[in-house]
């Protein structure tokens with residue numbers, strides 16, 4: 001049995017205090033099962049329903065590794081839609097608000113391109129976006145991911161349903177091999193198994209059926 005107390009994890013004291021101030025008193029089941037492996041740097045496949053707290057699970061993982069003094073993109077979170085990317089960015093900022101000067105940038109399709117180029121010039125530590133637009137920024141050389149240490153595929157099943165597989169492959173092609181990859185999905189169809197096999201290394205698999 002894993003503990004559900006956030007203080008059982010090796011989190012920065014300020015982050016722990018921030019979680020308490022957000023009212024995150026105990027870990028949700030998927031957080032309790034995935035966070036020890038995530039914080040240990042392992043690749044993780046986590047399957048759990050909507051509302052189970054998956055965002056904070058990966059947010060804590062990428063924030064604990066973040067080097068704020070290095071204004072390079074260190075984490076990339078891919079989401080199926082702009083709405084989800086905006087929600088994820090908001091939650092990453094909330095969970096990370098005890099760490100000064102963390103820059104989170106969203107890059108999504110359906111938004112004007114040029115302002116995104118301007119934002120990229122200012123730099124970001126964490127990029128959250130949709131696969132098509134991220135692929136486009138990579139293709140144009142506007143987004144560089146040589147310093148990336150963590151890739152997150154959020155709602156991976158929906159990204160595949162929406163036809164993002166070629167974009168995902170093109171993006172992964174550009175990433176350092178030496179990285180942590182975290183895959184979150186509500187369901188685990190064959191397509192997910194095959195993409196996981198291609199892009200994750202010795203993943204720990206965690207499944208939580210209910211939110212309570």
Ligand code: ADP
Pocket residue numbers: 023024025026027028031048049050051052053054055056091
């Ligand atoms: P999922 O991605 O699994 O659908 P979210 O990450 O969006 O779920 O989380 C659902 C809600 O639960 C969010 O409002 C979030 O702030 C809240 N939440 C996450 N972790 C905790 C926790 N440990 N304690 C209390 N609330 C939490």
Ligand code: MG
Pocket residue numbers: 051054055154155
């Ligand atoms: Mg989610």
